Amino acid sequence: MLTLKRAKIIEIRSERPGYIEVLVDVDGNRHKAICYSALVGDVRQGDDVIVNTTAVDLDLGTGGYHFILCNLSKDSVTSAGDGHIMKLRYTPLQIKCLAAEEENSPYHKTLKDVTSIESMPVIVGTLHSQLPAAAVMVKELLPTAKIAYIMTDGAALPLAFSRLVAELKSAGSIDVTITAGHAFGGDMEAINIFSALAAAKYAAQADVAIVSMGPGIVGSNTRLGFTGMEQGQVINAVNGLKGVPVAIPRISFADKRERHVGISHHTITALTIAAVSRSILTIPEMDRGKANTVNDQIVKERLDQTHTVVQISAGAVISVLKSKNILPTTMGRTLDQDPEFFMAAGAAGIYAANVLLGGK
Template sequence: MIRVRKAVVTEIASTRPGISEILVELEGEIQRAVSYDAVTGPVKVGDPVILNTTAVYKRLGTGGAHFVMANLSNTRLDVDQAGHIMKMRYSPCQVKTLAVEEPESPHYEVMQRTHRLDGAPVIIGTLHSMLAPAAAILRKLGQGRLRVAYLMTDGAALPLALSKLVFELKEKGLLQATVTCGHAFGGDYEAINVYTGLLACKAVARADVVIAAMGPGIVGSGSRYGFTGVEQGEIINAVNILGGRPVAIPRVSFADARERHKGISHHTRTALGSIALSKATVALPRLEPEKMELVLRQLEESGISRKHDVAVVGAEPVLDALEEYRVKVTTMGRGVQQDREFFLAAGAAGVYVAQDLTKNCP
């Protein structure tokens, strides 16, 4: 179930809060690895490390690197006393966090008083790459006045530090706060589940808009229900239970060679057509007539257009926003030029929400 090897650190390639990307000498070769410094301690050249090499050995796309399980130069690490909520529970890598719901938390009282989202909009995606177009257009159309929080679920990568995209969006002011929920960890705020994560975005992070999506690395199998993006439907239900306004990002592509992802992806058709039990607004970009016809037909055939409200918006400013803020983002290895409709669809929800929130503003 796990492939473990010992290696030696030869170079620190890059660092950002909570993570170091390193090179190691492993079995006579120089290979890439990732060290979560907040979990296994700081790393330096010459350190002997124990690696989980399973994903690279299996030629999976999980980061394309090994992961440090232990740094043998850090044989004694300690934690601060505050907090007792464990994430990745009962595993050798379980991490102690201070969750916003805990009595020890400085946010405990406000969380105790907060039970509703009071109509706050929540943009819900299925892929991590959807975060950038939505955040960029919210910043552009909101003229910097909208406070945006990212709620990272545990549907994919668990450490938020892995995401270069989140680091970039925060550095550029496109995201103001991050909350990690479930077993995901490393956000500005920690929450036990998606419900308290949503409430924390509103009450603690004071967000005007929440973008909820998993971190890097969706898991899929090609089967109808066997992918972690089904959580989109579950998050829609959670937002409605809490009195928010769910706005769903559909996964749209005309560049993916797989037939099941052409037009509206089967992921979206399942999450919105079968898993979501309550209504959301599905924001679509205005596309060329032939492509628009296919997408609308797929929405009808899957039952999405009967169950949810569909809003078609002009999403071209999304591409301008990505260029203006110099955000380079890819999906399945494809950039904006290769998969234009994907990024338009990912940003359409941001256009819809920004226009709604700013229409009455002077």
């Protein structure tokens, strides 16, 4: 069940394309709320709105935000565009999109018969916070490389929710965004991960793609119940399209949860169960104790037999991110608090750049 309440907007806090953050009065109490203009249209101070309070009521990890469902101060909202592909299908908020592959798209003829992405390197992550290190390191080694970020529908669905993507695009660290499945709001829309990869290669003319979900991975403390399982499925898609999948391992020595220490069980499960084809698994060089822990896991889980494990010198990743003032966090931890996490993502970017440069 969802919880809906009437509210009044008392302050506009910030805006970026597709995203408006406001302060609302709900039953005499002030709360943060988010409006996606693609779904609701614009809102202004004084508007009466309906907000979805479900996640905050359950104390879930949404940052304490309500979400505006509709604006009672407007008689109607009309979505612009010529698309005929529906996302959020058969829900009250279904939205029409112009998918890159549909007949009305200028890319339809280009994508119509595509079955290969011709050895394009594709970096495959699980957490949204892996995106910046991977992208920045590709650009650090190959500034002319064109990077497409493909956001899946494994977590947040509106791309506009990601402040990180806005910052990376502004900095030139990613060049084009593609939202796949029910995710929406990218520079290009795609129906599924296969067509998103094709769009990255031939419509966006990207040199490398980075695939990961948006903010807010879903987990359950079970072996299979987490949306990061999609990493294995994306690897299969990349191989099916004759690309080069480069898997980012989720590595941490700062996480207090045993299942995420060293190589996270998320990576192990995705690569041993969901992935039924090989990937390049890039492991950053670390100090001896941490490296031994990771290597023991690789051997125990036979990752070196089912995937190609490559050690990468990634010690510069943290300093490069800092030099560009790109300061991501993961689960609230900074670059200095969880360096191996970001080094692992950067290592995948280094490998992909070297593929483009003709080496490995």
